[in-house]
Amino acid sequence: MDLQPVPGVPALLADGYMVITDLHIGVESGLRSKGFHLTSRTGEMFDAIIAAAGDSVSRLIVIGDVKDSVPGSTKQEYREIPVFFDMLLEHFDRIDVVRGNHDTNIEEFLPGRVDLRPASGLRLDEVGLVHGHTWPSEAVMACDTLVMGHSHPSVMFRDGVGRQTSEPCWLRGRFREADDSRYAKLPDSFIVVPAFNRMLGGSPVNVLDEPLLGPVLTSPYVDLDGSDVYLLDGVCLGKRSDLMIEGRDKSRWKNRTDR
Template identity: 35%
Template sequence: MGEPAVEPVPGAPAATLDLGDERALAVADYHAGIEVGLRYERGVELDSNAEKRRRRLLSLLDRTGADRVVVLGDLVHRIAEPDDADAEEVRELLAALDARSVPLTLATGNHDGGVADVFPDRIELLPSEGARVGSIGLVHGHTWPNAEALSASTLCMGHEHPSVRLTDEVGGSRVERAWLRGPLRREPFLDALGDDADELAWNDPELVVFPAFNDRSGGTWINVEGESFLAPFLPEALASGEAYLTDGTRLGPYREV
């Protein structure tokens, strides 16, 4: 048997993807320049982690030997056109990838509206509704995926930043980022696709929801009562998914963690 189409990197919020003729390192929600955003949005003053984020990604690239980097949306934090800190962080990341001759593909997220204008030639942009590369669908997750992305055997997305709060026997708690994986239900997408629903090639895909790469970006609490999901098709489209920690620990059905 060959490698799985999507293989999480142990201990990291990242996975390798089998794209057919390439092997990619995939992450979601990089949020370059987040510290500036937190300052304006919440009044939180934090030193920049830009260099640390870049080193982490490059270390994973070297560790996996991937041919390409795929970001599943929200490469930058600023929703408007990238400026100052976020643009500079992306420039330095791209320069480091150029030095390794590694291209970057971005599944356009809700924070990436200005990326095409600032980096018109260096980043391969996929539409916000997603795309299929080989047997894998790539989408950020803030909009309904298109029929092309849904025709894949595995659909990868970000946007949700899934997290769990774990408590121990003495009442202590910790927060962990998590993966969500499970069969994707077809029914929620039929109305959203409209006329395209009749042409939907359905290959019983697995949905893989990536944890956020940026550890300062918050997340959706999958095991906190009353917490709502961000993606318009969740949780309905993932009725029987399971949660995993980044170290590979299986937590069981994600709605029961």
């Protein structure tokens, strides 16, 4: 099955369906409690989903972290999530939500027509779909390609004077043969999908000593160094192993006496 990112958008297209992850609806409430005055971007995310889907997509699959607050839920989440999915159901014949680690009590928010899937994942033909914070089921791991979220992958750039910027990215790689595998069969390849909500921070995939998130990506089953890093516009930056940089050394700041 052909899996292709939507150019410029953190969304993955397959045969008649589209995959997104990490909406984190309600993140603005948490930031407001820390003194940041932000308006909700939920409407913008809705518009972006509809534009990315176009006319050829009839099924939407959200692989985890619909909501942001954990534990508990915010007024913003109670107010926005049901309306958000009601509006999406006007455009898609079917919507699946794979439970993520932030999706506590998500069933209270979702319209009845939305299919809630367990954290162990969903398999469609030879594609496995999982949030990524827990081990997938045996059936999901028997797929050809495992698609995950959770890590909010980004690539970090550092210039000659130490200024850092980061961009969301896709990570595509392969599984290794593992004699001690907990699974009877491993997928051939994996794809890590960037977070759909642009307000979220990213986990840099190319910084030494900063591991990615989740049991699969931190296991010996995946060849992370040999994986390819892509920007949202489709530019391939190369192998992860060739892009690695050291984390910022903060020790020189710790010892300063003029702070």
